[in-house]
Amino acid sequence: MRGLGESFGSPFLLYKTKTIVFSYINVKMITLLPTTSAQEFNIIPRDYDAFQDLDLTITEDGTGTTESFTDITVFENGDYICVSQAFTILREEHTYYVSITSDGVNWWRGKVRCPSQTDRKVKHTLNSTTREQYSSVPSSEDYTEINS
Numbered sequence: 001m002r003g004l005g006e007s008f009g010s011p012f013l014l015y016k017t018k019t020i021v022f023s024y025i026n027v028k029m030i031t032l033l034p035t036t037s038a039q040e041f042n043i044i045p046r047d048y049d050a051f052q053d054l055d056l057t058i059t060e061d062g063t064g065t066t067e068s069f070t071d072i073t074v075f076e077n078g079d080y081i082c083v084s085q086a087f088t089i090l091r092e093e094h095t096y097y098v099s100i101t102s103d104g105v106n107w108w109r110g111k112v113r114c115p116s117q118t119d120r121k122v123k124h125t126l127n128s129t130t131r132e133q134y135s136s137v138p139s140s141e142d143y144t145e146i147n148s
Helices: none
Strands: 038-043 054-060 066-069 074-077 080-086 094-102 105-114 131-135 142-146
Touching (some): 038 105
Antiparallel strands (some): 038 080, 054 066, 054 094, 074 080
């Protein structure tokens, strides 16, 4: 029998609620801006009872640069827990590993990305100016030729 994470592939982030009856999966990666001001993000922790003595560690993928915070403040935001924190190591186009512990026990962990694009409503196209659509005469097969 395959596990929950195996059905989606390895690098997906899977978070599960604490009850089995009302459980769901969240496969969304957290996005933060490359600024030093405080930013908020929502998480689903492993334990909803431990809201004190929380420590946060953020580590940049690749370089291993780490920033740690003790006694961070979190608050409930509907079914989520909202974390508000200011980071100084965030850089554009990098990803980070975030770990929150409660008295040394893992409370939540996940990945954070830091894109350069802040407008999330921009539509992207692939090769919109460098391709031409051709139709082959002998058969009904179409192909795309990319001009470099």
